[in-house]
Amino acid sequence: MDLSTIEVTTLAGEPTTFGALTGGKVALVVNVASRCGFAPQYEQLEELQRRFGDAGFTVLGVPSNQFLQELGRADAIAAYCSTTWGVTFPMTEKVRVNGRRAHPLYQELTRVPDAHGRAGWVRWNFEKFLVHPDGRIRRFRSGTRPDAPEIVEAIEAWTARRPRPGSGPST
Numbered sequence: 001m002d003l004s005t006i007e008v009t010t011l012a013g014e015p016t017t018f019g020a021l022t023g024g025k026v027a028l029v030v031n032v033a034s035r036c037g038f039a040p041q042y043e044q045l046e047e048l049q050r051r052f053g054d055a056g057f058t059v060l061g062v063p064s065n066q067f068l069q070e071l072g073r074a075d076a077i078a079a080y081c082s083t084t085w086g087v088t089f090p091m092t093e094k095v096r097v098n099g100r101r102a103h104p105l106y107q108e109l110t111r112v113p114d115a116h117g118r119a120g121w122v123r124w125n126f127e128k129f130l131v132h133p134d135g136r137i138r139r140f141r142s143g144t145r146p147d148a149p150e151i152v153e154a155i156e157a158w159t160a161r162r163p164r165p166g167s168g169p170s171t
Contacts, residue, residue: 003131006105011063011074011091018060018105021090022131025058026158028146029109029129031097031122032061033069034080038126042085044146048155049089055160059089059146062105064097067125097122114139115150132158 004019030045049059063070063077071077074093081087095103098121102110106122109129113119119139128140130151138154145151 003105003108003135004133006108008105009093011078011093013074013093021092022058022060024133025056026133026155027058027060027131028151028155029060029062029105029131031064031066031125031127033064033067033125034071034077035069036067036125038124038142041126041146042081042087045089046085046087048146052155052159057155057159061087061089061091062097063091063094064125065094066097066122069125070094109137112137112139114141130154130158
């Protein structure tokens with residue numbers, strides 16, 4: 001399925017599509033939760049946004065209370081992310097990531113296996129899906145920090161910051 005056409009709503013309540021919200025860039029889609037022990041990952045997510053934002057990349061935060069750790073109101077989520085972590089990347093409304101009523105974006109993303117070959121439900125907050133506009137997707141579980149080498153290298157390979165042939169040192 002073409003993820004770019006999936007309808008989403010921003011945290012501010014504006015209807016759009018995944019493609020319009022991510023601007024056709026490589027996107028790191030992360031189900032976030034303000035009261036989760038992994039919330040400090042917001043700092044690394046924002047650093048990735050700042051580092052690669054001009055190179056065809058964006059983080060997309062997707063609040064979810066599926067694991068009972070997200071704030072109740074959109075304005076509270078926005079204020080927490082902005083004041084606590086300085087978040088500038090786009091965020092969607094709060095959605096379900098698992099089950100019959102999972103958001104259509106997550107119905108598609110969870111079909112993708114992780115590095116161990118396991119697809120299926122999101123196991124916890126801050127699970128990450130690196131989505132290329134051409135449809136390639138890589139999945140990283142919650143314990144993988146946003147600034148882990150495997151994520152950074154994939155971002156570099158999939159964006160304008162990837163090494164160009166002949167641009168490296170000559171041997």
